[in-house]
Amino acid sequence: MTRIRPIPVQPRFSMVVTTATVLVATSLYGASGATAADGPSVPPGTEAIASAPVELDGNDPDLKLPDGATLAEPKVLDIKQVVEEQSGDERREDTNAEVTFALQAEVLFGKDSAKLGSQAKARIGAIAGEIRNQNATRIRVFGFTDDLGSSAHGDVLSRKRANAVHTVLGQELNDPGVTYEVRGYGEQYPIADNSTEAGRKKNRRVEISFPRTAG
Numbered sequence: 001m002t003r004i005r006p007i008p009v010q011p012r013f014s015m016v017v018t019t020a021t022v023l024v025a026t027s028l029y030g031a032s033g034a035t036a037a038d039g040p041s042v043p044p045g046t047e048a049i050a051s052a053p054v055e056l057d058g059n060d061p062d063l064k065l066p067d068g069a070t071l072a073e074p075k076v077l078d079i080k081q082v083v084e085e086q087s088g089d090e091r092r093e094d095t096n097a098e099v100t101f102a103l104q105a106e107v108l109f110g111k112d113s114a115k116l117g118s119q120a121k122a123r124i125g126a127i128a129g130e131i132r133n134q135n136a137t138r139i140r141v142f143g144f145t146d147d148l149g150s151s152a153h154g155d156v157l158s159r160k161r162a163n164a165v166h167t168v169l170g171q172e173l174n175d176p177g178v179t180y181e182v183r184g185y186g187e188q189y190p191i192a193d194n195s196t197e198a199g200r201k202k203n204r205r206v207e208i209s210f211p212r213t214a215g
Contacts, residue, residue, distance in 0.1 A: 088202065090123070099134060099212050101127050102191075105145075105161065105204035114160035121168050127208055128172035136210035140181045141166045144207070146200035147187040159184025165206050 057063070065071070084091040089107045093100040108120040116124070131139060143158030143165075159182075166182045192199035 094212070097212055098209055099130065099136075100207055100209040101130075102205045102207045103165075104201060105206065106201065108165070108206060109161060112157065114157065114164050116164050116168060124165055124168045124208075125172050128169055131169075131173060131178075131210055134210060135213045137175075137178050138181075139169065139178060139208065139210045141169065141183075142207045142209075143184040144189060144203060144205050145186050146203045147190070147194045148200065151186055154186035155184055157184070158186050161206055165208065169208070 079096060081094045082091065083094075089104050091102040093102070103123060107123065108116060110117075141162045143160075143162035145154035145158050147154075162182050162184050166180055170178075170180070187194075187203070190199075190203040191205075192202035194200050194203060
């Protein structure tokens, strides 16, 4: 009679992200116009593993610092927290150093327009309140479009939309001590896939960012 030995099966772990808040270890803004990933990912080296951690011997001489060596200064990683409305109309990103609001163009402007309505101005006014809370004096207003139409048209439209938002912020803050950097980047720096309408909608946006200077 032949006996069949059962093969042990290694346990597997699965991770399901269901929260609207995403934490990552670093925040990078590259100069490339390549499409960025449209969603959270697990940073390399932090994936879940089934095996138990390796036990370390604190008395092992190989773990001790050589004579005269010192530990590097502790470093706090920049943590990014991203909160996005369920509709996707507005997204807020917080890091240790900066706050960024991204407003979809559809909630601010009509199609191919740079004219702000009353509701759009109210949203911008709320962001101005947050700027005051942070005591920020340097504000960046950047406009972006999708990749439909000509690149030149997107550059002009995104710049006009950024200027329109800047005008309202200036009126709301009414502070000569605040400086602004206003730019239109057109189809550069997409945050979603331009091959789908859902992705293009996210890419059509105006971002307002400023330093975090208060708790």
